Amino acid sequence: MxxxxxxxxxxxxxxxxxxxxxxxxxxxxxxxxxxxxxxxxxxxxxxxxxxxxxxxxxxxxxxxITDLIGVSKITERRKYATPIETDLARMIMLATTYHDIPISSKDRERFWGYLDGYFANKY
Missing domain, CATH: 1.10.260.40 (lambda repressor-like DNA-binding domains)
Known part of the structure; x- marks a missing residue:
């Protein structure tokens, strides 16, 4: 594992x-x-x-739980984290699979990068 x-x-x-x-x-x-x-x-x-x-x-x-799994450290990096961003961070950090495909920490970082890029151009 x-x-x-x-x-x-x-x-x-x-x-x-x-x-x-x-x-x-x-x-x-x-x-x-x-x-x-x-x-x-x-x-x-x-x-x-x-x-x-x-x-x-x-x-x-x-x-x-967020302290146990280190989510609070991730949301601290996001200076203006909203409650929705904090909830999303928790969900992403707790997700272990998507359609029975394992999700790695690298996948999580890529996902955050995608979201940041997507919303940077939108707002």
Whole structure:
């Protein structure tokens, strides 16, 4: 499995939060409703979180999903980000496939470039 930029950010954030709050893998696994081996795979980058697991992780650590996956860093780059742009950024960063075709971080950057170019000429 090839890790996207979002996968790497999420993986690093899971490890960081676990250490910061002194939560072991067994406890986190219990909170997410998975086995310890699933947490090990998450932290090694060989497993992805489901949306439900991501929501549970966000609730458990009291951290917004956007911070967990690094969307807030992307929207910070956009000085005049509107609520719609922020929502769009979240959707793009959470998308993993389109018609069963995997979406890479490079695809996401290209998409943003396309949108920026399209709207730059329109407005």
């Amino acid at each position: 090839e890790l996207t930029k979002t996968d790497k950010v999420l993986k690093d954030n899971i490890i960081s939060l676990r250490k910061k709050y002194k939560v072991n893998q067994v406890t986190l696994a219990h909170e997410l409703g998975v086995g310890r081996d699933a947490i090990i795979k998450l932290e090694n980058g060989t497993r992805r979180l489901s949306i439900n697991e991501l929501l549970k992780l966000s609730d458990f650590f009291k951290v917004p």
